[in-house]
Amino acid sequence: MAPLRRTTTDLEVSVHDDTALIEARIERFVTDCVTPHLNSRPLFLSMESWDAQGEPVPFAEESVQTFAPYAPGTRGRGRR
Secondary structure, eight states, X not given: OOOOOOOHHHHHHHXXXXXXXXXXXXXXXXXXXXXXXXXXXXXXXXXXXXXXXXXXXXXXXXXXXXXXXXXXTOOOTTOO
């Protein structure tokens, strides 16, 4: 009787087929981490800026400055 020979395809499917495990991990990730945040309440933020005259600015100088409201979408004064 001749020995039983397996092809590479047989080995790939039977030995390393972790499809069910991977799909279960993806399902758990979506259920635990993504779905709870799909319908969460939005957070409204306010932004303030200070026009620094050069960088880097030492913390001691920055911490005593007066910051003014900064609207989202407004182009920064230091950006060109």
